Amino acid sequence: MPQTQVNPTRMELTRLKGKLKAATKGHKLLKDKRDELMRQFLDLARENMALRQKVEEGIKSANQNFVVAKASMSEATLNTALMAPKQQVNLEISEENVMSVEIPKYETKMESADENDIYSYGFAFTTADLDGAVRSISDILPDMIKLAEVEKSCQLMAAEIEKTRRRVNALEHVIIPRTQETIKYISMKLDENERSTQIRLIKVKDMLLNKTRDYDNAQDIYTIEVETPATGA
Amino acid sequence: MYKIAVVGDYASIYGFSSVGLDIYPVKDAKEGEDIIRRLSGSQYGIIYVTEELASRMPGEIARLRSVRTPAVILIPGVSGNTGAGIEGVKLNVEQAVGSDILFGDMD
Numbered sequence: 001m002p003q004t005q006v007n008p009t010r011m012e013l014t015r016l017k018g019k020l021k022a023a024t025k026g027h028k029l030l031k032d033k034r035d036e037l038m039r040q041f042l043d044l045a046r047e048n049m050a051l052r053q054k055v056e057e058g059i060k061s062a063n064q065n066f067v068v069a070k071a072s073m074s075e076a077t078l079n080t081a082l083m084a085p086k087q088q089v090n091l092e093i094s095e096e097n098v099m100s101v102e103i104p105k106y107e108t109k110m111e112s113a114d115e116n117d118i119y120s121y122g123f124a125f126t127t128a129d130l131d132g133a134v135r136s137i138s139d140i141l142p143d144m145i146k147l148a149e150v151e152k153s154c155q156l157m158a159a160e161i162e163k164t165r166r167r168v169n170a171l172e173h174v175i176i177p178r179t180q181e182t183i184k185y186i187s188m189k190l191d192e193n194e195r196s197t198q199i200r201l202i203k204v205k206d207m208l209l210n211k212t213r214d215y216d217n218a219q220d221i222y223t224i225e226v227e228t229p230a231t232g233a
Numbered sequence: 234m235y236k237i238a239v240v241g242d243y244a245s246i247y248g249f250s251s252v253g254l255d256i257y258p259v260k261d262a263k264e265g266e267d268i269i270r271r272l273s274g275s276q277y278g279i280i281y282v283t284e285e286l287a288s289r290m291p292g293e294i295a296r297l298r299s300v301r302t303p304a305v306i307l308i309p310g311v312s313g314n315t316g317a318g319i320e321g322v323k324l325n326v327e328q329a330v331g332s333d334i335l336f337g338d339m340d
Contacts, residue, residue: 038329045335046324052318058307065313066248079247089254091235093276093302102301107279111253118252136253141252143310145237148279152304154322158329159299165331 006182008189020179027171037099041157048154052148058140065133069115072127081121081130087112089141101160103153106145175197235302240265241283245310255274255282261290267304269293277303283310284317 006012086101088111095102110117119131120139243258250256257272259265265286270293270340272280280297284307287294297305307318319336325331 008262012334041329042326042335045322045329048322048325049319049336052322056314056318059309060314062248062311063245067311084246085250085253087251089237089253091237092236093278104278104301105303120251133248137248144281145279148281148304148306151306152301153320154325155298155304156301158325161329171257 005184008193010190012116013183013186013206016179016183020176022182023171023179024151025218027168027176030164030168030171033099034161034168037101037157037161037164040098041154044150044154044157048147048150051143051150055140055143055147056142058136062133062136063138065136069127069129069133072129073125077125078130086117086120091145097184098153098157099160101157103156104149106149108145110232120153164207234243235276237279237281237295238277239281240268240272241281241286241308241310244283245283245312246281249281254308259286262270262286266274266290266293269297273297273303273305279304279306281306281308283308284315288315288317 090109090111092107092109094103094105094107097103115138118134121130123131237254238257239246239254240257240259242260246256246258255277257268259268265282269282269290269300279281280303281307282294287305294305294307297303307321308313309318323333323336326335
C-alpha cells in the first residue's frame with residue numbers, strides 16, 4: 001500500500017529513492033551486526049550456563065560446610081568469629097566494546113595480600129570445620145566474579161540483540177517495501193501525467209490544424225469568388 | 234573503585250563476609266528492595282542476591298537487568314537451589330533469539 005498523502009512530484013521521487021538506498025544499506029549493516037552479536041552471545045551464554053552450574057555447586061557445598069561448622073560450636077562464637085573481617089575485595093571495572101555493546105570486565109584486588117587473612121579469627125575457640133567452610137567460599141570466589149562478568153555481559157547483549165532484531169525486521173518488512181510501493185506509485189503517476197500532457201498537445205495541434213484548414217478553405221473560396229469574374233471578363 | 238555486596242537472609246550469606254564481601258542481611262522483600270535500591274546507587278559493582286529473596290522482588294531485579302552497573306547475580310541460599318539463576322540464563326537466550334535454542338531440553 002503506498003503512503004497516503006504523497007506529492008507525486010519529481011522532487012519527492014528523488015527524496016524517496018535516496019531514502020530507499022539508505023534503508024537498504026542500513027538493513028544490511030544491522031543484519032551483519034545482529035549476526036555477529038548472536039554468534040558471540042551464544043558462546044557467552046554457553047559459558048554462562050557452565051559457570052553458573054559450577055558456582056551453584058560450589059556455594060551449595062560451602063553452605064553445607066557452614067552448617068557443619070555451625071553445628072560444632074555455639075552461634076555466638078561463630079558470629080563473633082566472622083564479625084570483623086580482615087579481608088576486603090576491591091573491584092575494578094573496565095569496559096570492552098563488542099559491536100557497540102559496552103560489556104564489563106571485572107578485576108578484583110584483595111585489600112590484604114596475605115591469603116590467610118580470610119580467617120578473621122583466632123583459632124582458639126573455633127573448630128577446623130569453620131576454617132574449611134571459609135576456605136571453600138574463598139575457593140569459589142574467583143568463579144563467582146567471573147560468573148558476574150559473563151552473566152551481566154549476556155544480559156546486556158541479549159537486550160541489544162533484541163533491539164537490533166526489531167530494527168532489522170522493521171526495515172525489512174515495513175520501511176523498505178512501503179518506500180518501494182510509494183516510489184512505484186509516484187513514477188506511475190508521473191508517467192500518467194506525461195501521457196496526458198502529450199495527448200493534450202496532440203489534441204491542441206489537431207484543433208490548430210483544423211482551424212488552419214478551415215481558414216485555408218475559406219481563403220480558397222474567397223480567391224475563387226474574387227478571381228472568377230476576372231477570368232470570365 | 235567498586236565493592237561487592239551480598240544480600241539475603243543472614244544464614245545464607247554470613248560466610249561471605251570472611252572473604253571480604255560486604256553482607257547485608259535482610260528479613261523480608263520490602264527491606265530487600267530498599268537495600269538493593271540504595272546499593273545500586275552507590276559504589277557497588279556486583280550485588281549477589283539469594284534466589285529466594287530475588288523471587289519475592291522480581292520488579293527490582295528486572296529493573297537492574299538493563300543497567301550496566303551494578304550486576305545483580307542470583308546465588309542459591311541455604312534453603313537450597315530454586316533454579317531461578319538457571320532460569321535467568323535461559324531468559325537471556327530467549328530474549329536474544331526469540332526462543333530457547335540452547336538449553337531448552339535441559340532440566
